[in-house]
Amino acid sequence: MNRAYWMEIKYEFLKQSRLRVYVFSTMLFPLAFYAFFGIFMGWQHQPGMGSLTRDLLGSYGTFGVIGASLFGFGVGVAVERGLGWLEVKRASPMPVAAYLAAKTATCLAFAGILVLLLFALACTAGGVRLAASAWVLLWVTLVLGAAPFCAMGLAIGSLVGPNSAPAVINLIYLPMALCSGLWMPLEILPKGLQRIAPALPAYHLRQIAAAVIGGSFRGIPQHAEALLGFGLVFTGMAWIAQTRERAKIYG
Amino acid sequence: MALAELKAVTKRYGAVTALDGIDFSMEAGELVALLGPNGAGKTTAVRILLGLAAPTSGRATLFGRAPADREARWRTGALLQVSKVPETLRVREHIELFSSYYPNPLPLQDTVAAAGLGGLENRLFGELSGGQKQRVLFALALCGNPQLLFLDEPTVGLDVETRRLLWRRIREFVGRGGSVLLTTHYLEEADALADRIAVIKGGQIVAEGTPSEIKARGAASRLEDAFLRLMSEEVLP
Numbered sequence: 050m051n052r053a054y055w056m057e058i059k060y061e062f063l064k065q066s067r068l069r070v071y072v073f074s075t076m077l078f079p080l081a082f083y084a085f086f087g088i089f090m091g092w093q094h095q096p097g098m099g100s101l102t103r104d105l106l107g108s109y110g111t112f113g114v115i116g117a118s119l120f121g122f123g124v125g126v127a128v129e130r131g132l133g134w135l136e137v138k139r140a141s142p143m144p145v146a147a148y149l150a151a152k153t154a155t156c157l158a159f160a161g162i163l164v165l166l167l168f169a170l171a172c173t174a175g176g177v178r179l180a181a182s183a184w185v186l187l188w189v190t191l192v193l194g195a196a197p198f199c200a201m202g203l204a205i206g207s208l209v210g211p212n213s214a215p216a217v218i219n220l221i222y223l224p225m226a227l228c229s230g231l232w233m234p235l236e237i238l239p240k241g242l243q244r245i246a247p248a249l250p251a252y253h254l255r256q257i258a259a260a261v262i263g264g265s266f267r268g269i270p271q272h273a274e275a276l277l278g279f280g281l282v283f284t285g286m287a288w289i290a291q292t293r294e295r296a297k298i299y300g
Numbered sequence: 301m302a303l304a305e306l307k308a309v310t311k312r313y314g315a316v317t318a319l320d321g322i323d324f325s326m327e328a329g330e331l332v333a334l335l336g337p338n339g340a341g342k343t344t345a346v347r348i349l350l351g352l353a354a355p356t357s358g359r360a361t362l363f364g365r366a367p368a369d370r371e372a373r374w375r376t377g378a379l380l381q382v383s384k385v386p387e388t389l390r391v392r393e394h395i396e397l398f399s400s401y402y403p404n405p406l407p408l409q410d411t412v413a414a415a416g417l418g419g420l421e422n423r424l425f426g427e428l429s430g431g432q433k434q435r436v437l438f439a440l441a442l443c444g445n446p447q448l449l450f451l452d453e454p455t456v457g458l459d460v461e462t463r464r465l466l467w468r469r470i471r472e473f474v475g476r477g478g479s480v481l482l483t484t485h486y487l488e489e490a491d492a493l494a495d496r497i498a499v500i501k502g503g504q505i506v507a508e509g510t511p512s513e514i515k516a517r518g519a520a521s522r523l524e525d526a527f528l529r530l531m532s533e534e535v536l537p
Binding site: 060136137143295 | 350352370380381383386388389396397398402440444450
């Protein structure tokens, strides 16, 4: 039943692309933040094309793909699970893997589109120049790097209610972004916060993106391992949460 | 072979016993109503038969298989109580998606006709009225060309006219050879549709038979009186 997978992916994408709140918030915020902090501030800092503009591309790219994943997966699962739609789907012969594959593919697709828009902004207004291979590698890094955050979204969506999901995600997403150095370079932050950063998954993706931009691959394997580890932990959390919920749902 | 069967099924949620040793089975071509007040265990019985919940003890089968078995699900469709359906997909898209889960789905136009959705195919779900939304859910249950339909409180909250229209669609499905397990707390609905009624109370089946047998059992000419009589009796061990 490969058809079920394709149809699930197609309609999940279509469904999300018609959700104005999702499209605007996932696309607009990272682009606006990058335009302001990356490009406008970069001009102030170093008229012309600054290295700040180039470096922050990795940070805001990371920020953007995480948002697309956490909101796409987390709010989607929380609402569908909490308001009965997931139950209707589970009663049908839909393969559960198709549901997860469709949500993942859709989040990664939005992440991919967002990163392309960020690149366009960086190239034009930002005057950022990278080797063609570096652009491609950065795009692939950011899009694949969104996957562990899909697992994080699944875990949050499996634990919180449909109404509180957006607030809970913001409460996790925004402080995590700040403490991982996604808004401003880590070095500016207090020492205490700098020490927390490696405990946050966003930090590791940012470090990989920074290494790709800088053209040095040192440290990438460790950060990739950390991301993989976080991805597995979140998947496990989601699995436990769903199993426990199924056992206790009141009929 | 029974299409769906519960054998001595008990379901407990913590201290609450939702089903208390129920025996129930239905055959091909039947339209059976599980009738009972809210909280009697109707939805729990349906969820167990659909493989959405596991019985605490006892055994449930669907087409002789475990209810969660993919092949059993290919032969069933379900209309469940749901508070929110994705609103940014069109009626046609919802139906196409659910059809893709089944090996031999009905052609789209047949599903649309069987659910009375003609002319609404390109509407977004969020733009539909309550009755139209319920018909879409009915279409999703029907689209896989199932032999057995589960309808959990299918007409709750609908106005009289819309309810009658859905009744007609349900009868048409049975007329084409399908079987239906319907849960309802509307006596009128059970009386109008069912070949057989199982009255459920406190997790047990307290009476079972044709609508006229139930009326006789409750010594009343109207099902409502019979039902109230049955509900006031002590549950026999």
